[in-house]
Amino acid sequence: MHFLVCLKQVPDTSEVRIDPATNTLMREGVPSIINPYDAHALEEAIRLKEKVGGKVTIISMGPPQAKEALKKAMSFGADRAILLSDRAFAGSDSLATAYVLTVAIQKVHESDPVDLVFTGKEAIDGDTAQTGPGIAQRLGFPQLTYAIKVRDLNDGWVTVERKTEAGREVAKAMLPALITVEKELNELRYASLPNMMKAAKYEPEYWEAKSLPYDTTQLGLKGSPTSVVRIFPPPARSGGDKIDGMKDPQGAAAMVVEKMFQQNIIMTHPLAKGGKH
Amino acid sequence: MSVVVDKAKCIGCGACVVECPVEALDLVDGLATVDPNKCTNCGSCVTVCPANALSLPEGAGSSATKNSDAEKGEAKEFNKSEPLPDSVKDYAKTSKKKEPVVAGGDVWSGVWVIIEYKHGEVAPVSWELLGEGRKLADAIGCDLCGVIVGQDLDPVISEAFAYGAEKVYVVDDPVLKYFRTEPYAEAITDLIRKYQPEIVLMGATAMGRDVFPAVATRMQTGLTADCTVLSIDPETKLLLQTRPAFGGNIMATIQCKKRRPQMATVRPRVMAMPERVEGRQGEIIREELGISEDEVRTKVVEFIKGDAKSIFLDKAEIIVAVGLGIGSKKNIEIAQELADVLGGTIAGTRGAVEAGWLSHDQQVGQTGVTVRPKVYIALGISGAIQHLVGMETSDFIIAVNNDPDAGIFRVANYGIVGDLFQVVPAMTQEFKKRLQHGVAK
Ligand SMILES: Cc1cc2nc3c(=O)[nH]c(=O)nc-3n(C[C@H](O)[C@H](O)[C@H](O)COP(=O)(O)OP(=O)(O)OC[C@H]3O[C@@H](n4cnc5c(N)ncnc54)[C@H](O)[C@@H]3O)c2cc1C
Ligand code: SF4
Ligand code: SF4
Numbered sequence: 008m009h010f011l012v013c014l015k016q017v018p019d020t021s022e023v024r025i026d027p028a029t030n031t032l033m034r035e036g037v038p039s040i041i042n043p044y045d046a047h048a049l050e051e052a053i054r055l056k057e058k059v060g061g062k063v064t065i066i067s068m069g070p071p072q073a074k075e076a077l078k079k080a081m082s083f084g085a086d087r088a089i090l091l092s093d094r095a096f097a098g099s100d101s102l103a104t105a106y107v108l109t110v111a112i113q114k115v116h117e118s119d120p121v122d123l124v125f126t127g128k129e130a131i132d133g134d135t136a137q138t139g140p141g142i143a144q145r146l147g148f149p150q151l152t153y154a155i156k157v158r159d160l161n162d163g164w165v166t167v168e169r170k171t172e173a174g175r176e177v178a179k180a181m182l183p184a185l186i187t188v189e190k191e192l193n194e195l196r197y198a199s200l201p202n203m204m205k206a207a208k209y210e211p212e213y214w215e216a217k218s219l220p221y222d223t224t225q226l227g228l229k230g231s232p233t234s235v236v237r238i239f240p241p242p243a244r245s246g247g248d249k250i251d252g253m254k255d256p257q258g259a260a261a262m263v264v265e266k267m268f269q270q271n272i273i274m275t276h277p278l279a280k281g282g283k284h
Numbered sequence: 285m286s287v288v289v290d291k292a293k294c295i296g297c298g299a300c301v302v303e304c305p306v307e308a309l310d311l312v313d314g315l316a317t318v319d320p321n322k323c324t325n326c327g328s329c330v331t332v333c334p335a336n337a338l339s340l341p342e343g344a345g346s347s348a349t350k351n352s353d354a355e356k357g358e359a360k361e362f363n364k365s366e367p368l369p370d371s372v373k374d375y376a377k378t379s380k381k382k383e384p385v386v387a388g389g390d391v392w393s394g395v396w397v398i399i400e401y402k403h404g405e406v407a408p409v410s411w412e413l414l415g416e417g418r419k420l421a422d423a424i425g426c427d428l429c430g431v432i433v434g435q436d437l438d439p440v441i442s443e444a445f446a447y448g449a450e451k452v453y454v455v456d457d458p459v460l461k462y463f464r465t466e467p468y469a470e471a472i473t474d475l476i477r478k479y480q481p482e483i484v485l486m487g488a489t490a491m492g493r494d495v496f497p498a499v500a501t502r503m504q505t506g507l508t509a510d511c512t513v514l515s516i517d518p519e520t521k522l523l524l525q526t527r528p529a530f531g532g533n534i535m536a537t538i539q540c541k542k543r544r545p546q547m548a549t550v551r552p553r554v555m556a557m558p559e560r561v562e563g564r565q566g567e568i569i570r571e572e573l574g575i576s577e578d579e580v581r582t583k584v585v586e587f588i589k590g591d592a593k594s595i596f597l598d599k600a601e602i603i604v605a606v607g608l609g610i611g612s613k614k615n616i617e618i619a620q621e622l623a624d625v626l627g628g629t630i631a632g633t634r635g636a637v638e639a640g641w642l643s644h645d646q647q648v649g650q651t652g653v654t655v656r657p658k659v660y661i662a663l664g665i666s667g668a669i670q671h672l673v674g675m676e677t678s679d680f681i682i683a684v685n686n687d688p689d690a691g692i693f694r695v696a697n698y699g700i701v702g703d704l705f706q707v708v709p710a711m712t713q714e715f716k717k718r719l720q721h722g723v724a725k
Contacts, residue, residue, distance in 0.1 A: 018314075070313045097311035098298030101497070102506060135509040140465070140497035149581040150465050152494045166585060171490040172599075173403060174589040178464070181581040191645075228298045232506030235297040237334045237537040238529070249693060252684070252702025260710035263682060263698045268718060272659060272680045273626070274557050 008061035008160075010052035011115065012085070012125045013108055013142065014045040016069050016076035017132040041076045044127025048188045050195050051157060052125050053084045059160060061122075062086040064115060068096055068107050074211055082198035082206035089115070093216040095223065100231035105141025107226065110219050112146060123165060124185040128153055139187035149180040155191040285341040286323035287330065289316045293337035295534070300329035300338060334537075391480055392544040394429055395421040396453075398472060398486040399444055401434045402463055403587070406443065408557070409487030413550060414447040415558030416514055417485060420523070423516035426482065427451060433471045435461040445564045452566060453479065457573040462584040463491050469498035470575045476503060478571070481545050483523050485514075488549035500547050506540030507547040512554045523548070528656070528677075553601040553658050554679075597646065602628035603657045605648060605675070608635040609664015609685065609704060616641055618705065619663055622712045625719065631655065633671050649674035663704045667692030684708060 018037045041049075052063045065080050067073050068091040077088040089111065096107050115121060124146070126139035136152075143150035156168040158177065166179040170189055180186075198206070216226065224230060252259035267273045286308065296314035303309075308322035309329060316329075316337065330338045395417045400407035414430065421428040430449035432440050437456045444452045455471040472495065476484065484499075486492040488510045500507035512535075513526035522539050523546040529536040540546045597603070604623040606616055616630065623630050632642045634649060648655050650670040660678035665671060667683070667690050675681070676695045683696035684704045693699040700707050 072313060094310060098296075098301060100506065102500065102504070105501065135507075136493045137497040137500070137507060137509060140494060141501045143465075144469075144498050144501035150494070150498070151582065152465075153490055168588075169490075172407075174587060176587050177585040179583050179585055184581075228302045232504075232540050232543040233508060233538050234299060234541065235295065235334050235536050236524070236539050238295055238297075238534050239537075240534060247681075247693065247696045247699055249688070249699045249701055252700040252707045253686075256700075256702050256706035257710045259700045259702060260707050261714050263700060264711055264714040264718065266698065267659075267680075267682075271556055273715070274553075 008055070008059050008122045009119055010056060010061060010063045010123050010125065011112060011121045012045065012049045012052050012063060012065045012080075013112075013127075013138070014049060014065050014067045014076060014080055015042045015127075015130050016040070016067065016073040017042045017130055019131075039072070039076070041079060042127050042130045042132075043190060044129060044131075044188060046127075046195055047190050047192045048125035048127050048186075049080055049083060049085065050193045051186075051188060052123075053196075054193065055123070055157065055160060056084075064119075064121075065089070066091065066108060066111055066115070068092070068099075068104060068111075071213075077211040078206050078209060079198075081209050081211075082203045083196060084199070084202050088209070088211040089214055090211045091214050095216040095221075095226045098228035098231065099226065100233045101135050101137035101141060102232060103226060103230040105138050105145060106230065107221075108138070109142050109145040110221055111214060112142065114219055116146075120183070122182050123160075124148065124183070126185065126187050128187045128189055136187070139185060143185035146183075146185065148183050148185045150185045150187070151178055151180050152187045154186050154188045157186070157192070285325070286318045286320040287325060287327075288339050288341055289318060290337045290339070291315055293335045294333075295335045295337070295529075295536070297334060299332045299334060303328045303332045392482040394427045394479070394481040394483075395424070396429045396431055396476075396481040396484045396545075397449070398431045398433070398484065398492070399440065400487055400489060400491050401432060401437065401440050402491060406440060407487050407489055407491075407552070409489065409550065409552035409555075411443075411447045411560075412552070412555040412557055413485050413487065414444070414449055416550070416555040417483075418448050418558065420483060420514060420516055423518075424482070424521050429453060429481065431472065431475060432456075433460055433468055441568060445566045446560045446562055448558050448561075448564075450566045452568050454568060454570045455573050456570070459573055459575065459577050459580065463495075464580060464582045464584065465495055465498050466580050466582060467573060467575050468495045469502065471571075471573050472499050473502045474574050475571060476545060479569075484545045484547045486549050488551050492549045496547060496549050503543075503545065503547075505543040505545060505547060506538075507549070508538045508540070509549050511548045511550045514548065514550065514555075522546070551601075597629060597631055597648075597653050598655055600629040600631075600655065600657050602626050602659045602661075603631050603648075603655055603675075603678075604628045604661045604663065605631045605633070605665060606636050606641070606663050607633040607665030607671075608639065609666075610636065610641070611664075613639075613641040615705075618708050618712075622661065622708055622715070625712055625715045626659070628659070628661070633665050633668075662692050662696070663708060665692050666690050667694065 016039050019040045056063050063085040065085050065088045071092050091111055129136035140150055151167050153170045154167040155170045159166040163182050164179045169176045250259045294315050298311050300316050301309045306322050308319045310317050397413040397417045399410040417428045427450050429451040430444035431453045433455045441452050453475050459467050486496055508525040511525045511527045515524045517524055524537050525548045526537045604619045606619045631646045631648045636642050637647045650673050654674045656677050658679045660675050660681045662683040681696045683692040683699045684707050686703050688701045
C-alpha cells in the first residue's frame with residue numbers, strides 16, 4: 008500500500024514571543040520543527056506500512072531549508088521525500104498551498120498510485136486546518152478529519168475514530184482517501200540507527216514549479232484570494248484588579264461575577280445550555 | 285540604497301512582493317528580502333506593508349517618494365498598533381439600511397449563516413452568528429439568511445427566524461442524516477452557486493472546520509478560519525476578518541478582495557447571543573440534494589458519546605484550572621461544580637497532575653497543552669512561568685489565591701485574594717443564580 012504524508016516545517020510557535028517594549032514578534036533564534044501534527048501523521052503512515060506493507064512518500068512545500076525536516080522524516084522510516092520549492096510558491100495561502108501540493112501528489116500518483124494521504128489537522132504557525140480538506144477536494148478523495156485512532160484498513164476501506172465536540176465518531180472512507188490527524192493518534196517513535204544513517208545520506212527530490220503542469224495564476228500570492236491587511240498585538244493584559252476576599256469572600260465572589268456579566272464575558276443562553284451537556 | 289526590511293516586524297505576508305513594480309522583493313524563508321540592484325526606492329511596498337516593517341532609507345528617492353506621501357500618511361494611520369476599533373458595532377448602529385452596495389461590483393449579495401444541526405441539537409454558535417450576521421448585513425444593506433442542511437429540519441427553521449434570519453435555505457434529505465463532508469459540501473456549494481451570497485459564515489467547530497475548506501475549494505475562494513472579530517469596511521464594504529495568529533501572539537486582519545463568497549469560520553462564544561423573538565417569520569426556500577447515497581464514499585459507523593472532559597482542552601471556551609492549592613483530589617469537586625454551572629472544562633497545573641489528581645492530558649503549560657479559552661479561572665495556582673506560557677493568552681483570566689503576591693495575579697483580569705474554599709462555592713452560587721435568572725427570562 009502506498010501512503011503519502013504532507014509535512015510542513017514550521018517555526019516552533021511556543022518559542023515565539025512578543026517583545027513587550029516594541030510589540031513586535033521576536034523570531035530570532037526560534038527553532039524550526041516538523042509541524043507536530045504532521046509528525047503524528049508520519050508516525051501513523053509508518054506504522055501502517057509496517058503492518059500491511061508498502062511504502063511511505065513525504066511531500067513538503069517550503070523553502071530549501073525545509074530539506075532538514077524531510078531528512079528528519081526519513082530517519083523515522085519513510086521511503087521517499089519530495090521538496091516543492093520555488094519562488095513562485097511563496098506567499099501561498101491555504102487555497103494555493105493545497106493546489107501546489109495536489110498537483111505534485113497527482114504526479115506521484117500517476118506512476119505509483121497513492122492509497123492513503125495523511126496530513127496534520129493544522130499547522131501550528133497558521134492553524135487554519137484547511138490544507139488537508141483542500142487537497143482531498145482537489146484530488147477527489149473522501150476525507151476523514153481529526154482522526155484520533157485508525158481502527159482498520161481493509162477491503163478498500165479505512166476506518167477511523169474522529170474527535171468531535173460531543174464525542175468520538177467512528178467513520179470509514181473508501182480508498183483512496185485522505186485523513187487529517189490529531190496528536191492523540193499515536194506516540195512518536197525515536198529514529199532507529201540504521202534509518203538515521205540512511206537519512207543522513209539521503210537527498211530529497213527537489214521539484215520546482217516548472218517541473219509540474221501548474222497553472223501559474225493559481226500559485227503563490229497571485230493564486231491566493233486572502234491577504235493580510237493589518238496585524239496588531241492582542242489587547243494587552245490589564246494587569247488586573249485585585250479584590251480582597253479574605254474578610255468577605257461572598258462579597259468578592261459576587262462582585263467578580265457581576266463584572267463578568269457586565270462585560271459580556273459570560274452570556275446567559277449558550278452557557279446555560281452548555282452546562283446541561 | 286534600497287528599501288529596508290525590519291526583520292523583527294515582517295510577518296512574511298508577501299503583500300510587498302506583489303506590490304513591487306520591479307520585482308525587487310522576494311519572500312525568503314518567510315521574510316521579505318530586497319534585491320538592492322533592482323529596488324528603485326519607489327516606496328510602493330512601504331505603503332502596503334500591514335506590519336510597518338518597510339521603510340525607505342534616509343533621504344532616498346526624492347520624486348518617487350513624494351508622490352506617495354499622502355498615501356503613506358494614510359497607511360501609517362491604518363497601521364497604528366492598537367486594538368481593532370469597535371467600528372463594526374458603531375458603524376452598524378449608526379447606519380440606516382441603504383441601497384445594496386455589492387463589494388467588487390458583481391451580483392453576489394446577502395450574508396449567510398450555515399446553521400449546524402447535529403445529533404438533534406443546534407450548535408449555539410449558529411445563533412451567535414445570526415446575531416453577528418445581522419450587524420454585517422445592516423452595514424452592507426443586504427439580507428441575512430440562514431442555511432440548514434440535514435434531515436427532519438422543520439423545528440430548526442422556525443428557530444432560525446426567531447434568531448433573526450430573514451430567509452432560510454433548506455436542504456432536507458435522508459442522505460444528510462449524519463454529517464459527512466461530501467454530501468454537506470455538495471448541498472452548501474449548490475446553494476451558493478445558485479443564490480450567490482456575498483458572505484458565508486459558520487462556527488469554527490469540528491463540522492465547520494471540516495466542511496468549509498471543502499466548500500471554499502469548490503468555489504475557489506478564500507476562507508479565514510477561527511475568526512474572533514468580524515466587521516465591514518465602511519468604504520469598500522469588504523468583510524474584515526480578524527483572527528489570532530502565531531499561536532495567539534498577534535492578531536491578523538484578513539480580506540478576500542476579489543473572489544466570492546467571502547467565507548469565514550468563527551470561534552464559538554466570542555459573539556454575543558442575539559435576542560430570540562418568538563413567532564418571527566420569513567421566506568423558506570427548499571432545494572433538492574444533488575447527490576445520492578451510492579455516490580457518498582464515507583459512512584458513519586457509530587458514535588461514542590464523550591467524555592467531553594479532556595477532549596478539546598485546547599479548544600475549550602471556559603476552563604476551570606486547579607493547582608496544588610486545592611489540596612486533594614476530592615476537593616476538585618469544588619472546581620467541578622463551578623465548571624458544571626458554566627459548561628466549562630477542568631484542567632490544572634503540573635503540580636496537580638504530579639499529585640495524581642488529574643491526568644496528564646489535563647495539564648496546561650509548557651510541558652502540557654497550550655490553551656486560549658474565553659475564560660480561564662485559576663484556583664490555587666501560584667503562576668509559575670511554565671504554567672503561564674500555556675494560558676496567558678486566554679481572553680479573560682480570573683485567579684483565586686490566598687497569597688497576595690502570587691504570580692498568577694500578574695496575568696489575571698480579576699484576582700481574588702482569599703481562601704478558595706470559601707470563594708469558589710460563593711462564585712458557583714452566584715453564577716447559578718444569574719444563569720437561572722437569565723434562562724427564565
Ligand atoms: C521544565 C519544567 C516544565 C514545567 N512544565 C509545567 C507545565 O507544563 N505546567 C505547569 O503547570 N507547571 C509546569 N512546571 C512546574 C511549575 O514550575 C510549577 O511548579 C507548577 O506550575 C506549580 O503548580 P501549582 O501552582 O499547582 O503549585 P504551587 O506552586 O505549590 O502553588 C499553589 C498555590 O496555591 C495557593 N493556595 C494554597 N492554599 C490555598 C487556598 N486555600 N486558597 C487559595 N489559594 C491557596 C498557594 O498560595 C500557592 O500560590 C514545570 C517545571 C519545570 C521545571
Ligand atoms: S521601494 Fe519600490 S522598487 Fe524598492 S522594493 Fe519597494 S516597491 Fe520595489
Ligand atoms: S508586506 Fe511587510 S510584513 Fe508583509 S512580507 Fe512585506 S515586509 Fe513583510
